[in-house]
Amino acid sequence: MAVATVDGMPKRLRVLLDVSAVPDNPVGAGVFTVALATGLTRDRSDIDLVLLARGNDADRWARLTPGAEVHAVVPGRRPMRLAWEQWSGPRLARKLKIDVWHGPHYTLPLRLSTPRVVTVHDLTFFTNPKWHEKNKVRYFRPMIRAAVKRAAVTVCVSDATAQQLAVYAPPSGPVRVIHHGVNHDRFAVAPEMAALDDARLSVLGVRQPFIAFVGTLEPRKGLVDLVDAFAEVTSKYPDLQLVLAGSPGWGTAELDAAITACPSRDKILRTGYLPNDSVPSLLRRAAVVAYPSLDEGFGLPALEALACGAPLVASAVPAIGEVVGEAAVLVSPGDKAALVAGLNQALAPAESERLRIAGPKRAAEFTWGKAVDSYAEVYEYARTK
Numbered sequence: 001m002a003v004a005t006v007d008g009m010p011k012r013l014r015v016l017l018d019v020s021a022v023p024d025n026p027v028g029a030g031v032f033t034v035a036l037a038t039g040l041t042r043d044r045s046d047i048d049l050v051l052l053a054r055g056n057d058a059d060r061w062a063r064l065t066p067g068a069e070v071h072a073v074v075p076g077r078r079p080m081r082l083a084w085e086q087w088s089g090p091r092l093a094r095k096l097k098i099d100v101w102h103g104p105h106y107t108l109p110l111r112l113s114t115p116r117v118v119t120v121h122d123l124t125f126f127t128n129p130k131w132h133e134k135n136k137v138r139y140f141r142p143m144i145r146a147a148v149k150r151a152a153v154t155v156c157v158s159d160a161t162a163q164q165l166a167v168y169a170p171p172s173g174p175v176r177v178i179h180h181g182v183n184h185d186r187f188a189v190a191p192e193m194a195a196l197d198d199a200r201l202s203v204l205g206v207r208q209p210f211i212a213f214v215g216t217l218e219p220r221k222g223l224v225d226l227v228d229a230f231a232e233v234t235s236k237y238p239d240l241q242l243v244l245a246g247s248p249g250w251g252t253a254e255l256d257a258a259i260t261a262c263p264s265r266d267k268i269l270r271t272g273y274l275p276n277d278s279v280p281s282l283l284r285r286a287a288v289v290a291y292p293s294l295d296e297g298f299g300l301p302a303l304e305a306l307a308c309g310a311p312l313v314a315s316a317v318p319a320i321g322e323v324v325g326e327a328a329v330l331v332s333p334g335d336k337a338a339l340v341a342g343l344n345q346a347l348a349p350a351e352s353e354r355l356r357i358a359g360p361k362r363a364a365e366f367t368w369g370k371a372v373d374s375y376a377e378v379y380e381y382a383r384t385k
Contacts, residue, residue, distance in 0.1 A: 014099045015040070015379050016050040018089075019061060020074040020081055021105045025247060025273045027216055028300060029121050032157070032180055033104045034064065039372035041065040047376060050096055052089075054081070071096070082139065085109055100152075100379045107143045110150060115382040117375075118151040120144065122161055122297025122319075124220065126168040131220040131294075133250055145169045152382035155375070157298040160318035173385070176378055179323070180298050181368030187280050187307035189360055197281035204271050204278065210241040211343065212286040212310075214279060214301045215293075217270075218249030222292035222315065222333060227258045227268065229292075229339040234264045237347060245282055247273040283308035288346045291315065294333045299323050303366055306359035311352045313342040327355065327362035 017037055022030040040049045049068040053061050058072035071092070075081050089109035093101055101108060102117045109116075125144065129137040148154045148171035155176050156162040162177050190197075198208075211230060215221055223244065230242045242264075259265050274282065283289055289305040291314040296302075299320040305312045306327055314320050316330035324330070329351070331342040345351050 012046055012048050013376075013379055013383060014048045014050065014097065016052055016093060016096065016098045016101045018052045018085070018101070018103050018105070018108075020052055020054050020057075020085075024060075027246070029105050029119075031300060032119075032121075035181065035183065035368045036104065036372060036375060037061070037065050037068065039368050040376070041068045043369065043372055044376050047379070050098060052092070082107070086111070090114075100382045102375075102379070103147065106140060106147065108147050108151065110146055112150075115152045115385050116147075116150060117153050117155060117378055117382050118147045119155045119157065120148065120161060120165055120169075120297075121157050122295065123164040123168050124295055124297075127164065128220065128295060131218070131251075148172070152385035153378045155378060158319040158322050160322055161297045163318075176374070178371055178374045178378070179366055180300055180303065181366050181371045182300075182303050182307045182363055183368065184307060184364070186276070187283065187304045187363070189309040189356075190280075190284060193281070193284070197285050200278050200281045201285060204274075205269055206243050206271070206282065206285075207241055208285060209237070209239060209287040210243050210285075211288045211290050212243045212245060212282050213290050213292075214245045214274070214282065214305070215291070216246050216249040217244060217252055217255060219251045219254065220294045222294050222339075223255050224258045225334065225336045225339055226290055226292050227255070227262050228336050229343060230268070231262050231264045232340045233343045233347070234267065236344065240267065240287070242268045243271060243282065243286075244268065245271045245274050245279070279304070280308055283310045286310050287352070288313055288343060290339075290343065291320070292331070292333065292339055293317065293320070296320050302328065303363055307363035309356045309360050311346040311355035312359060313339070313346050323366070325362050327358035329355070 022033050051061050051068050051070045053072040054074045054076045055072050061070045090112045093114045098114050101114050104119045108118050125140045154171040155178050283305050289310040289312050291302045293315050295317050296319045302314050312328035314328050315333040329342045329346050331338040
């Protein structure tokens with residue numbers, strides 16, 4: 001790939017990364033965007049990173065990415081933010097003399113003349129619109145199609161997502177698959193941390209042994225099946241607790257009803273969004289981590305669980321299988337009986353030990369450094385288009 005030069009020296013690439021969609025408590029795509037921004041700032045001296053943030057979010061990004069140029073000018077509310085992207089984004093790009101604009105969350109300014117890169121995380125707006133609020137489906141379906149038609153490069157977070165993209169929103173330019181990484185400094189096997197981990201969890205009301213789920217509590221995560229399966233598993237393991245760790249998303253009424261009806265409801269704990277330090281503690285000390293999602297574009301919590309050496313039971317959807325390989329027990333999505341069997345399998349001592357060894361080895365293949373370098377290659381390619 002040719003690199004632009006000035007007087008024979010490599011020309012620094014001026015990249016705008018739109019971080020305005022990252023919530024105060026990031027999960028999933030938000031975690032990815034934070035990792036990309038921090039990695040580009042820390043590790044890529046050939047890139048001048050410009051961050052486009054919400055108007056009230058300058059301090060966070062200045063703290064996370066010292067050295068980046070932060071423009072905190074985007075409205076906070078989603079409708080206004082998305083409108084701002086289309087109407088004011090192109091003018092700002094011209095003013096800031098950007099080489100490449102990266103939209104890390106499905107969309108980008110359609111009237112922008114600057115080369116663009118867009119990241120697509122999953123295609124559930126097309127494949128399962130019932131899992132999303134109707135107004136988001138109405139907006140994101142046409143905008144994703146328009147974004148990938150205009151992008152110099154479209155990045156997908158898994159081969160599974162790239163295959164679905166070709167069906168539902170064929171792009172005009174090349175598609176690059178760049179897997180997420182995992183923060184191996186935070187998510188790691190750490191027996192020396194056991195006492196501190198237990199102390200952190202005790203404050204939250206978590207007690208051993210427990211099955212853990214980490215992620216947003218929303219319909220596509222398969223949590224109703226998990227609650228029902230947990231009730232059956234406790235007949236064999238009566239001391240188990242089920243810990244649902246994450247903020248409630250939309251559409252939690254069915255989950256609320258399932259918990260209320262569960263005969264083991266007094267053993268179910270909803271922690272809300274966990275502090276950063278508590279997430280690795282929860283994963284490391286879990287008897288099993290369950291990730292029964294009905295579909296995923298990648299499945300970052302599953303990868304983080306593997307890195308911590310947690311026995312993982314996850315849905316056998318294409319993206320999760322691509323990520324975890326044989327280092328997890330995979331079960332058919334939406335199949336409660338299969339989930340019960342998978343949980344019982346992972347709780348058995350021999351299988352638990354196998355998974356605790358296999359998980360970190362598999363997770364070691366995924367690093368944010370590798371992802372950051374791949375995005376830098378994509379930006380350099382896009383600049384020439």
